[in-house]
Amino acid sequence: MTAIPDTQSFAPDPVLPKRKSRVWAKFKRSPSALLGGVIVLFFVIVALLAPFLPIPGPLETDWGAVRKAPSAAHLFGTDEIGRDVLSRMIWGAQASLLAGVVSVLIAVAMGVPLGVIAGYRRGWTDAAISRVTEALLAAPFLILAIALAAFLGPSLTNAMIAIGVSATPVFIRLARAQTLSVMTEDYVESARAIGVGHVALIWRYILPNIFPPILVQGTLTIATAIIAEAALSFLGLGQQPPAPSWGAMLNVAKNFLEQAPWMALYPGMAIFLVVLGFNLLGDGLRDALDPRDN
Amino acid sequence: MLGFLSRRLLIAIPTIILISIFVFSLQKLLPGDPVLVMAGEERDPDLIAALREKYRLNDPIFVQYFAWAGNALRGDLGISLRTNQPVTELIGEKLPVTIQLAVMALIIAMVIGIPAGVISAYKKGTWVDWLANLIALSGLSVPNFWLGIMLILLVSVKLGWLPASGYQPFSEDPLQSIRTMLMPALVLGTATAATLMRHTRSAMLSVLQSDYVRTARAKGLREHTVLIKHALRNALVPVVTVTALLFGELLAGAVLTEQIFTIPGFGKLVVDAVFNRDYAVVQGIVLCTGIAFIFMNILADAAYRLLNPRMRDT
Numbered sequence: 001m002t003a004i005p006d007t008q009s010f011a012p013d014p015v016l017p018k019r020k021s022r023v024w025a026k027f028k029r030s031p032s033a034l035l036g037g038v039i040v041l042f043f044v045i046v047a048l049l050a051p052f053l054p055i056p057g058p059l060e061t062d063w064g065a066v067r068k069a070p071s072a073a074h075l076f077g078t079d080e081i082g083r084d085v086l087s088r089m090i091w092g093a094q095a096s097l098l099a100g101v102v103s104v105l106i107a108v109a110m111g112v113p114l115g116v117i118a119g120y121r122r123g124w125t126d127a128a129i130s131r132v133t134e135a136l137l138a139a140p141f142l143i144l145a146i147a148l149a150a151f152l153g154p155s156l157t158n159a160m161i162a163i164g165v166s167a168t169p170v171f172i173r174l175a176r177a178q179t180l181s182v183m184t185e186d187y188v189e190s191a192r193a194i195g196v197g198h199v200a201l202i203w204r205y206i207l208p209n210i211f212p213p214i215l216v217q218g219t220l221t222i223a224t225a226i227i228a229e230a231a232l233s234f235l236g237l238g239q240q241p242p243a244p245s246w247g248a249m250l251n252v253a254k255n256f257l258e259q260a261p262w263m264a265l266y267p268g269m270a271i272f273l274v275v276l277g278f279n280l281l282g283d284g285l286r287d288a289l290d291p292r293d294n
Numbered sequence: 295m296l297g298f299l300s301r302r303l304l305i306a307i308p309t310i311i312l313i314s315i316f317v318f319s320l321q322k323l324l325p326g327d328p329v330l331v332m333a334g335e336e337r338d339p340d341l342i343a344a345l346r347e348k349y350r351l352n353d354p355i356f357v358q359y360f361a362w363a364g365n366a367l368r369g370d371l372g373i374s375l376r377t378n379q380p381v382t383e384l385i386g387e388k389l390p391v392t393i394q395l396a397v398m399a400l401i402i403a404m405v406i407g408i409p410a411g412v413i414s415a416y417k418k419g420t421w422v423d424w425l426a427n428l429i430a431l432s433g434l435s436v437p438n439f440w441l442g443i444m445l446i447l448l449v450s451v452k453l454g455w456l457p458a459s460g461y462q463p464f465s466e467d468p469l470q471s472i473r474t475m476l477m478p479a480l481v482l483g484t485a486t487a488a489t490l491m492r493h494t495r496s497a498m499l500s501v502l503q504s505d506y507v508r509t510a511r512a513k514g515l516r517e518h519t520v521l522i523k524h525a526l527r528n529a530l531v532p533v534v535t536v537t538a539l540l541f542g543e544l545l546a547g548a549v550l551t552e553q554i555f556t557i558p559g560f561g562k563l564v565v566d567a568v569f570n571r572d573y574a575v576v577q578g579i580v581l582c583t584g585i586a587f588i589f590m591n592i593l594a595d596a597a598y599r600l601l602n603p604r605m606r607d608t
Contacts, residue, residue, distance in 0.1 A: 135312030140546030268440030
């Protein structure tokens with residue numbers, strides 16, 4: 001069946017503009033959601049501006065300033081070979097945020113189409129996709145990511161692939177459940193009744209309506225992915241030295257706890273803050289998009 | 295209940311088969327020819343041929359899978375390249391250490407998370423509720439390996455209260471064993487405490503609005519009795535289910551905690567295996583945790599049925 005574009009105007013538009021403004025109004029009223037948004041925005045801006053900030057290069061060593069405590073010259077101190085901790089943290093933000101976003105994009109790109117197909121087609125397609133999803137969900141997220149990263153080889157790209165693949169089953173399950181729910185709505189029934197094709201039905205009626213929960217899950221999964229990337233880099237399976245990464249910085253810092261505690265304090269705080277930001281933002285989005293609260 | 299358990303176990307079989315296919319496929323992700331790596335720099339053609347024969351690499355892939363799965367079914371997950379021990383034996387040695395850590399972490403999480411959830415629900419909308427939620431969200435956001443490092447710095451290095459690393463088997467010296475595991479268990483239990491708090495709060499909020507709680511209050515029962523005997527008892531039903539699932543996650547979460555506190559458990563085994571390219575051990579661990587997760591899921595469902603009388607006959 002092919003799409004019949006000129007008849008689609010008869011079907012009701014499922015995404016109402018009024019709803020969008022109501023969601024935004026609810027989001028704005030939540031101080032924690034706004035705080036989350038501000039934290040995330042701050043880290044994104046800092047990561048993007050890294051090349052333009054008046055800081056030493058992240059790989060620049062100063063053998064005269066090895067493991068120096070925070071001072072006016074080095075606000076967050078220096079590391080075991082005299083590199084500026086603040087500079088490495090700012091450049092490390094790029095790796096963490098990139099890993100968080102790319103991993104989730106991989107998971108969404110693989111998970112949502114599979115979930116929608118399972119929910120839309122049902123029958124054996126659904127059964128096959130669901131069984132594979134259950135099998136992948138049975139393996140714990142971090143163990144799966146570590147195993148995949150180990151077999152693919154240590155690098156930031158492979159860590160992102162490993163995290164993305166490990167996070168995919170959650171999106172398959174969510175997209176499937178949402179599709180099954182949307183398929184019972186009147187507007188989908190009426191669109192089918194007037195002969196809207198499969199692709200158009202999915203593109204115009206299903207995807208826009210399953211987008212809000214995917215967005216919430218995506219935001220919360222970025223938080224998980226950032227921690228996972230830091231964990232993989234901490235274990236030596238993510239970003240490789242000397243490139244800066246928060247997890248790898250913590251891995252080195254644990255060997256100098258007594259002599260240079262600042263090496264561990266600041267990168268960990270950065271991970272905590274950015275993850276908290278994404279969690280607050282995700283929670284805020286979930287509350288704002290929850291129709292039960294209207 | 296027996297019928298329910300057998301149904302669930304039957305349904306679990308295809309999932310376990312799929313996990314085994316996935317775990318088997320992992321070795322195919324390895325770049326290059328694994329036999330060339332095993333044969334060393336000399337690359338003796340006879341040795342390469344013998345290794346190909348030994349690992350059935352000349353056979354079609356499905357034959358290789360069935361041979362591997364058949365061995366796994368008999369409890370043979372291969373030999374560790376590093377220690378030359380059977381993988382099942384290695385896992386059997388390390389698992390009790392991780393289980394002790396996970397049990398202690400779960401106890402800490404329940405002691406903190408459940409009361410915090412009850413108080414938060416009871417004080418809904420107040421600053422207490424807001425604070426409890428913020429702490430819970432922070433608990434979910436803090437990377438446990440960083441928390442571990444910071445606790446070592448504070449509790450071991452600065453205050454000298456607890457050892458920073460090491461392990462004492464519980465059977466040899468229970469007190470010292472608990473002392474060495476206390477800090478790692480606290481680190482591992484933080485996120486679980488936060489999750490339990492959020493689930494308890496949500497379940498309590500729902501129960502506190504129910505008719506029987508209103509009736510109990512109308513009868514003039516003391517608030518403490520209403521809260522603990524009537525509300526919490528019912529709110530705990532979904533919490534118990536979540537707890538069973540969280541226990542499985544704790545086993546996985548132990549990977550980083552054991553690495554930081556140098557605990558010779560399951561988690562440290564996987565990390566060491568990864569760095570020594572001991573792929574049979576990595577595969578064995580993924581397979582075992584996957585199967586353990588499935589059984590924890592079944593146990594969680596069984597516990598839910600046992601605790602919820604309305605589900606017993608279904």
